[in-house]
Amino acid sequence: MKKTIKTLKFSVAFLFVFSSFIACDKDFAIVESDVLGEQNSNFKTDSISFQIAAYNKKLDSLQINGLSSYLLGVYNDPAYGQTIASIITQITPSIYSPDFGDNPVIDSVVLTIPYFNRATGTDENGNPTYTLDSIYGKIPKEAIKPFQLTIYQNNYFLRTFDPNTSLDQKQKYYSKADGSINTTDNFALNGSSVINFDDQKGALVYSNSSFTPSNDAIKTSVGVAPDKVTTLSTPALREKLDIAFWKTTILDKEDDAVLSNPSNFSNYFRGLYFKAETIGGTGNMILLNLATNANITIYYSKDSSVAGEKTQSTYTLNFTENILNTFINNYSSVPLQNGNKTTGDEKLYLKGAEGSMAVVDLFSGTNTLEDFLNTYRIPLGNNEYKKDRYGNYILRRLINEAQLIIYEDDSMLTYGVDDNGDDYHEYDRIYAYDIKNNKQLIDYDYDPTGNTTTPYNSVFFHLGQRQTDDASVSKYKIHLTEHLNNILLRDSTNTKIGLVLSTNVNRINSAKILNSADEVTSIPATSLLTPRGTILYGTNSTVPNNRKMKLKIFFTEPK
Structure with a gap:
């Protein structure tokens, strides 16, 4: 059964990548191939890892009504x-204004x-x-x-x-x-x-x-x-x-x-x-x-129209x-607190039920948004960039894929196993969202793998799934290709991403934070619906390079 699921996943992922190429081809046709360079026909592909900052955000005073469950x-x-x-x-x-009939007698009251x-x-x-x-x-x-x-x-x-x-x-x-x-x-x-x-x-x-x-x-x-x-x-x-x-x-x-x-x-x-x-x-x-078929039902008997007999009836109270x-x-083991927005934190604590989340600043420190734009666009000076006759930015590099690679703290391999040898965190997901607009990222909307039957296998191209390799290293990959292209091609200013732990990535409604004092004003309500937590490696200089969270970009540029 597992092999079948993996095969299906690969097929869907391949279809997604293939359709992305079709979409790119369509875009090039619209702008007459002027998007990438000028009179260039020979290209090369490469990748680069960007410096980012990820830090903790302690959560409290979260909206706890209006939830899905x-x-x-x-x-x-x-x-x-x-x-x-x-x-x-x-x-x-x-x-x-119910009419319970004559001489009603309760037989039972059942909560369901x-x-x-x-x-x-x-x-x-x-x-x-x-x-x-x-x-x-x-x-x-x-x-x-x-x-x-x-x-x-x-x-x-x-x-x-x-x-x-x-x-x-x-x-x-x-x-x-x-x-x-x-x-x-x-x-x-x-x-x-x-x-x-x-x-x-x-x-x-x-x-x-x-x-x-x-x-x-x-x-x-x-x-x-x-x-x-x-x-x-x-x-x-x-x-x-x-x-x-x-x-x-x-x-x-x-x-x-x-x-x-x-x-x-x-x-x-x-x-x-x-x-x-x-x-x-x-x-x-x-x-x-x-929300579904939950009620309190009062089962009772009342006098029938036939003398000496009773008829049964019910009265229902709904939630x-x-x-x-x-x-x-x-939280006696891990004291939660706000992190360092400049250097990032060594460990990131993702905990549900009024716990903690992480904020990822894609352009922090020496890696500024201006540096990113100058690397991928053609600068003209004074924060202006070259455009084609249709008003589209002409790019010197085209982003093929962008991955936020996140490593789980090694201690979770010990924390996450119960007395039966079962892994508590096997089906955990990390949900990434746009903290400026309190909504899912654009990559979520582009992902064709969403399904309502098995949330663990939903939106797995964008949000990824927890993977553990032969060296017992667990990690997540969050695809941010369209998010970065939105910044690059459409001047989006959504440069910070929130990360929360989720057990159902299909739940995308928000829960407000009372009197928030910073840029995080709401969280995905899905974070409230899990009591579990995980610990991730962050971006602080103390984190080993082979565990540090990174943004990896695969790109194409002219030779």
Whole structure:
């Protein structure tokens, strides 16, 4: 299977390179071959490595609502330390002003939140089997360590709109995970004040002192034998909740105004607080899909039109967009801090869940943007460059390919292996983005290898994949060809690139940083959706040359 995947990758990459040549040929035709030199027909190819600077950026006060999915649980990163993630969410009824019928009696209340999973086949009974993509840490099911899960009613009102801005501005909530107040409660910032959700806990809704996710299919049975019908659905966090609480909170309010419209309900029932805690310092971390088929369903019986009989019905409460993730971080092993923008740092720390990122300045120190332009364009003086009659810059060198080559710190080979010999970081990806415009790089849009089925194999020409050679050296290659050509041909000023760790490069939406004091004002939200971290070699002079991050450019120029 692995050989097949590699062959497919090579074919797609070859197609991409081939199509690039076609595109170049088309460009040359448009400008009548005046782009590269004047009356030159003989060319040579070569490569050069550029001096760059890469430095650390400590992350805090990150937007934690409006995410595509949410973390829950405990993760112990071997290099950094511990992260605990909890969730606060509003819920909304599927129907307002409900009619529960005569003499309604709750049979059960079921919470369902699907896991991200993939079907892998069938078991000996013909039932479907699944693997969980939701769980972090590549370990066998029997080795997954449980965590304590408690669900409370949340009494803090989550606003939809920010009262300090114009009416159409959504309220943003930001992380506060540094433990400066305490390391047991879950905090957030609303832009002007600190919220302690543990001070806003209401009634206890559910408690499990040893929660472990399962990849088993969910079995649901309706009716009694011989008419009993059992259906199977994909794995999920599926638990029965306290009946008495939901009777008092929902069914007994049938004719009350609190169930009559969204505004009344959101003020009456302000949501749920999913609190995760460690068991003896250990646990597991899962990624939950709250956007699809996640709900609380009240199953109840009511009087039938036939005397002495009951009919069954349901009332559903859905999870809304007003959901946020909170983090408690104890990064005891690696203290995170901002780096040296001039010389670059020796080590680069990429850590998710309010951790750290790296900034790459492509033109730093003696390698200035002006030097780059003078090398590839034909200078006329006074920051002017020669153009053809169509207004295109005439180049003395044509960039064929540009690679940002990044080496992983050698210690990660030790940090990244668990007791079972599995590599935690085998499927890690590095996501590169344009920090000026807070969006993906232009090379991302040009990459034809994107797919939504297997994120690890998505956009692998531009963003690359983690590679480990025979000498146990792990590295990444980020292709920046179009990014540099944008600077060279179109006077783009996007000369700095942000690097974050990602487990799903398909997620390209941004998360804002509260009151940022430098050029990094947002990060890719995908960085928040992984608790993991990695350590890379930077560009400081103390880094060995065979490990130093470099920008390598392959070019063509006239002989």
